[in-house]
Amino acid sequence: MNAARLAAASAATAEQEASERRTAARTLLGHPLLTSRRHPEELALVRRHAMALKTTFSRVLGYHLIVESSFARLVKAPLSPDGPQRVARRGDGPAFTPQTYALFALACAALLAPGIGEFVLISSLVDQLRADAAAAEVTLQDSPAENRRLAHALGLLIEWGVLSETDGSVQAWAERKEEGVLAVHRSLLPHLLARPLRDAASLQALWAVPEEPAEPRRSLRRRLVENPLVRREDLSDGERDVLSRERSELTRLLDEHFGLTLEVRAEGVLAYDTDGALSDVEFPGPGTVRQAALLLCDALIDLGRPAAGVSAQLADGDTSGMLVAWSTVADEVTHLTERHHRAWSGALVADPGQLQAEVIALLESLSLARGTPEGLLVHAAVARYRPAPHTAEPSRATRRLHDLSAPAADAQTGLFDAGPAREVR
Structure with a gap:
C-alpha cells in the first residue's frame, strides 16, 4: 500500500511539474520579456523551471532563454517572411509608425x-x-x-x-x-535586441536574417507556434515531408510543451490554443472592428460559397483561397454598417472606407485574408469562425456514440468543408 501511494504521489508530482513547465513556456511565448516588478509570479515559475525551459526552447524551437534574478528574456528567431506582419504597439493603442x-x-x-x-x-x-x-x-x-x-x-x-x-x-x-x-x-x-549591436557593422547587417542550417523540423515548429496558421504552399519540401511523416510526434511535442492542438487540412495547418490565451490578437471579440470582421467573413462565404480546394488566379500565380472583388467587399461593409449603425462606433459607421481598412488589417494580422491588387484573398480558415447553428444539447449517450464512431480529422479535408471550430491563435 505504501509503495502504491508513493507511486501515485510521484506520478502526481511529475504531472504537476509538467503542467508548471507548460504554463511557464506558454507565458514566455506570449511575453518574451518578464520582470520581477511587473510579472513576479510568472518570473518565479520560469526561474523554478529555468533549466528545463532552456532545454525545451533550444531543442524544440532553437530559441535562447536568458533567466536572471530580476528578469527572463526569450530571444526568438526572426519570423518567417510568409507570416503576418507584427507591428509594435502598447496594449490596444495605435500601432507604431x-x-x-x-x-x-x-x-x-x-x-x-x-x-x-x-x-x-x-x-x-x-x-x-x-x-x-x-x-x-x-x-x-x-x-x-x-x-x-x-x-x-x-x-x-x-x-x-x-x-x-x-x-x-x-x-x-x-x-x-x-x-x-x-x-x-x-x-x-x-x-532588448536579439543580437548585440557590436556584432553589426552596418544597419543592413543588423536586420539581416542569420543563416542557419536547414532544419525542417525546427522551422515547421516555429511556424506553427508563431503564426496563426500556415498555408500548405508556403511550406518547404522538407517541412511538408515532416508534416506528412512525423505528424504524430509533432502533435505530441506541441501539446506537451506548449498546450497547442495541431490541425491539418488540405489548405494548410495550424496549431490552436483552446484557451485563446496565447493569441496577441483577440478574435472574435468585442468592438466594432472585430465584430465587423467576423460578420464580413460570414457574408463573403455566403456570397462565394467556396468548395474545398478552391484557388485564385493572381498575377504571381495560383494560390489557395477565395478571391473577392474589392467592390464586393466595399458593398458588404457598407451593408453591415447600415444594419448595425446603432451598436457600432459612430465614427467608423460614418466612414465605411476606414472601417474596411481596419477590418482588412485585422484579418491580415490573423492570416485569414490578404489584400491583393485583384481583390481580397480570403483563406479557407475563415470558415472556422462561422457561427454554429443552435441545436439542443445532446444526451450523454448520444455524445458517447458520436465519440466512438467519429473518424479522425482527414488532412485532405478542406477548411471550407469543415464545421465551425475554436479560436485560431
Missing part, C-alpha cells in the same frame, strides 16, 4: 548613455535623446504630436518593465511638460 520606432530606438540608446543612472528625470532623458538624434542627423520637433509619439515609445518600455514611473508620468510630461522620475532596469537593457 516609423517615427515612433525611431524615437523608441533613440530612447533605448539614451538610456545606455554614461550619465544615466538607476533613476532619471524625464526631462533629462528627453534632452539626452534629442542630443543623440542631433548627432545622428535625425530631425525631431518639439511639438505636441512629437511629444505624444515619444510618450508612446517610452510607454512600451514601461509596459516591458525596462522603465517604471516612480514619480509623475510620461503622459503628464507629454501633455503638460510636468516633470517626473523614471526607474531604469539597466541590467535588462543590453538584452
Whole structure:
C-alpha cells in the first residue's frame, strides 16, 4: 500500500511539474520579456523551471532563454517572411509608425548613455535623446504630436518593465511638460535586441536574417507556434515531408510543451490554443472592428460559397483561397454598417472606407485574408469562425456514440468543408 501511494504521489508530482513547465513556456511565448516588478509570479515559475525551459526552447524551437534574478528574456528567431506582419504597439493603442520606432530606438540608446543612472528625470532623458538624434542627423520637433509619439515609445518600455514611473508620468510630461522620475532596469537593457549591436557593422547587417542550417523540423515548429496558421504552399519540401511523416510526434511535442492542438487540412495547418490565451490578437471579440470582421467573413462565404480546394488566379500565380472583388467587399461593409449603425462606433459607421481598412488589417494580422491588387484573398480558415447553428444539447449517450464512431480529422479535408471550430491563435 505504501509503495502504491508513493507511486501515485510521484506520478502526481511529475504531472504537476509538467503542467508548471507548460504554463511557464506558454507565458514566455506570449511575453518574451518578464520582470520581477511587473510579472513576479510568472518570473518565479520560469526561474523554478529555468533549466528545463532552456532545454525545451533550444531543442524544440532553437530559441535562447536568458533567466536572471530580476528578469527572463526569450530571444526568438526572426519570423518567417510568409507570416503576418507584427507591428509594435502598447496594449490596444495605435500601432507604431516609423517615427515612433525611431524615437523608441533613440530612447533605448539614451538610456545606455554614461550619465544615466538607476533613476532619471524625464526631462533629462528627453534632452539626452534629442542630443543623440542631433548627432545622428535625425530631425525631431518639439511639438505636441512629437511629444505624444515619444510618450508612446517610452510607454512600451514601461509596459516591458525596462522603465517604471516612480514619480509623475510620461503622459503628464507629454501633455503638460510636468516633470517626473523614471526607474531604469539597466541590467535588462543590453538584452532588448536579439543580437548585440557590436556584432553589426552596418544597419543592413543588423536586420539581416542569420543563416542557419536547414532544419525542417525546427522551422515547421516555429511556424506553427508563431503564426496563426500556415498555408500548405508556403511550406518547404522538407517541412511538408515532416508534416506528412512525423505528424504524430509533432502533435505530441506541441501539446506537451506548449498546450497547442495541431490541425491539418488540405489548405494548410495550424496549431490552436483552446484557451485563446496565447493569441496577441483577440478574435472574435468585442468592438466594432472585430465584430465587423467576423460578420464580413460570414457574408463573403455566403456570397462565394467556396468548395474545398478552391484557388485564385493572381498575377504571381495560383494560390489557395477565395478571391473577392474589392467592390464586393466595399458593398458588404457598407451593408453591415447600415444594419448595425446603432451598436457600432459612430465614427467608423460614418466612414465605411476606414472601417474596411481596419477590418482588412485585422484579418491580415490573423492570416485569414490578404489584400491583393485583384481583390481580397480570403483563406479557407475563415470558415472556422462561422457561427454554429443552435441545436439542443445532446444526451450523454448520444455524445458517447458520436465519440466512438467519429473518424479522425482527414488532412485532405478542406477548411471550407469543415464545421465551425475554436479560436485560431
